[in-house]
Amino acid sequence: MDVTEHDAKVQSIYARWLDVSTRLSFAASLAAFVLYLSGALPAYVALRDLPRYWGLPVGEFLRQTGAPSGWYWFTHMGSGAEYLNLGCMALLGIVTLVCYARIVPTLVALGERLQAVLATAQIAVLLVAASGFFAGG
Amino acid sequence: MEAAAAPWWIWPLALFAVSFAIGIVAVLGGIGGGVLFVPIVGGFFPFHLDFVRGAGLVFALAGTLAAGPTLLRSRMASLRLVMPLALAGSVASFAGAVVGLSMSTEAVQTALGATVIVIAALIALSRDGYAGTAESDALGAALRMKGDYEDPAEGVRIDWRTHRTLAGFGAFGAIGFLGGLFGLGAGFANVPALNLLMAAPLKVAVGSSGLIISVINSSAAWVYIYRGALLPVLAVPSILGVMIGSRIGARLLAMTPATTVRRIVVAAMLLAGTRALLRGLGIWT
Numbered sequence: 001m002d003v004t005e006h007d008a009k010v011q012s013i014y015a016r017w018l019d020v021s022t023r024l025s026f027a028a029s030l031a032a033f034v035l036y037l038s039g040a041l042p043a044y045v046a047l048r049d050l051p052r053y054w055g056l057p058v059g060e061f062l063r064q065t066g067a068p069s070g071w072y073w074f075t076h077m078g079s080g081a082e083y084l085n086l087g088c089m090a091l092l093g094i095v096t097l098v099c100y101a102r103i104v105p106t107l108v109a110l111g112e113r114l115q116a117v118l119a120t121a122q123i124a125v126l127l128v129a130a131s132g133f134f135a136g137g
Numbered sequence: 138m139e140a141a142a143a144p145w146w147i148w149p150l151a152l153f154a155v156s157f158a159i160g161i162v163a164v165l166g167g168i169g170g171g172v173l174f175v176p177i178v179g180g181f182f183p184f185h186l187d188f189v190r191g192a193g194l195v196f197a198l199a200g201t202l203a204a205g206p207t208l209l210r211s212r213m214a215s216l217r218l219v220m221p222l223a224l225a226g227s228v229a230s231f232a233g234a235v236v237g238l239s240m241s242t243e244a245v246q247t248a249l250g251a252t253v254i255v256i257a258a259l260i261a262l263s264r265d266g267y268a269g270t271a272e273s274d275a276l277g278a279a280l281r282m283k284g285d286y287e288d289p290a291e292g293v294r295i296d297w298r299t300h301r302t303l304a305g306f307g308a309f310g311a312i313g314f315l316g317g318l319f320g321l322g323a324g325f326a327n328v329p330a331l332n333l334l335m336a337a338p339l340k341v342a343v344g345s346s347g348l349i350i351s352v353i354n355s356s357a358a359w360v361y362i363y364r365g366a367l368l369p370v371l372a373v374p375s376i377l378g379v380m381i382g383s384r385i386g387a388r389l390l391a392m393t394p395a396t397t398v399r400r401i402v403v404a405a406m407l408l409a410g411t412r413a414l415l416r417g418l419g420i421w422t
Contacts, residue, residue, distance in 0.1 A: 004284070004285060007212075007215070007216065007217055007284060008212075010216060011209045011210070011212065011214075011215075011216050012209075012210070014209060014216055015205070015206040015209035015210050016206070018202065018205045018206050018209070019205075019206040022202040022203055022205070022206075025202075026199070026203075026376075029373060029376070030373070030377075032369075033369060033373040036369060036370075047145050047146075047370065048144075048145055050145055050368075050370060051143070051145050051148070051183065054183065054184050054185065054188060054368060054370075054371075055183050055184065055185050056185055057185055057187055057242060058185070058187040058188065058238065058364055058365055058366040061185070061187075061188075061365070062365050067365060068365070069363070069364060069365035070363060071363070073365070082368070082369050082370070085369035085373065086362065086367060086369055089195060089362075089367065089369060089372060089373070090362055092195060092198055092199060092202060092355075092358070093198070093355050093358045093359055093362065094355075095202055095351075095355070096202075096351055096352050096355040097355070103216075114279070114280065114281075115217065115220060118220045118221055118224055119220060121224055122220065122223065122224050122227065122352065125224065125227050125228055125231070125356060126227070126355055126356055126359070128231075129227075129231050129355075129356045129357075129359040129360065130359045130363075132359070132363040134231070134235065
């Protein structure tokens with residue numbers, strides 16, 4: 001199998017996983033947003049109160065509303081509709097990581113070691129970004 | 138209308154409308170929407186720039202993720218070209234996002250305004266893309282940065298390879314940093330870097346640029362999420378608006394004169410960039 005055939009196979013797998021995971025992320029985000037707007041789930045900061053805070057820098061916003069940052073928002077997904085919404089939008093940030101993780105075994109099997117190393121390094125960068133270790137704040 | 142006096146739901150509706158219009162214009166103008174979204178929403182809406190940049194990143198991320206499968210299947214995007222450049226860009230983008238959230242709002246507004254005005258000037262002055270072929274350099278050959286695709290418009294198969302690979306890494310590092318700093322996708326810079334600098338064919342440059350944005354913005358988006366700078370009430374209407382607008386823009390593409398669209402894009406960017414610059418300098422608050 002030559003380079004072109006390798007590329008076709010890897011791109012096809014990446015495209016399929018990208019397609020499905022993006023659709024799922026959009027659907028989840030939209031459903032969570034409807035729940036948020038409808039008031040079906042309580043919000044941590046009520047929508048009618050939000051205009052008082054959304055003009056503030058993020059640090060001041062967090063201080064005045066007492067809203068969680070870092071990964072603490074994750075614990076509020078059941079009690080704050082905006083955090084359920086945030087969790088669904090965060091899925092968009094995971095899509096690329098999932099697609100890269102899926103193609104690594106294929107790249108190794110095809111003997112594309114350098115590409116496999118690059119993909120693994122990209123996964124590591126995304127995991128570090130998601131972990132918040134170097135995000136400061 | 139005073140922001141505080143208006144009912145809250147006016148703003149998500151207005152965001153949807155503006156994002157819808159940006160979606161149409163961005164497709165027609167061949168740019169990513171973020172370069173219009175961040176200065177326009179940051180300059181004319183009541184939201185703080187921290188939240189606008191967070192929404193801008195997700196806005197660009199959503200659009201490029203949605204377009205990715207089609208671009209990959211048509212081979213207009215090359216994963217082999219994207220992977221090394223996106224790795225350099227995503228590390229820089231992460232750093233840009235951290236720096237951006239540590240800077241004062243005025244400094245970010247001023248830098249954003251100046252950058253958008255420069256980009257508008259570059260778009261206004263830009264000419265047709267590079268259409269030649271290049272010989273690979275040593276690094277490009279080692280990374281096997283080459284490929285082929287069928288051009289349906291020309292009815293031919295085009296083989297391509299890139300050169301100036303090290304300069305390409307530097308360019309994508311710089312572009313990624315600015316993207317993370319300002320919450321932009323930076324497609325306006327990716328395409329010339331791939332086409333004019335590295336000699337990728339224009340269609341491969343456009344397609345691969347979208348995929349690069351989807352990787353780079355994933356890295357910076359986590360910084361904004363982690364720091365609490367992503368508000369769903371801004372991000373979701375923006376994503377919906379741009380997705381619907383982009384579909385309509387794609388349909389209008391064939392019947393709209395490119396020169397008119399380019400003038401509209403440049404005018405909108407100059408207006409929004411000037412607003413951001415003057416706001417940052419405290420002249421028009």
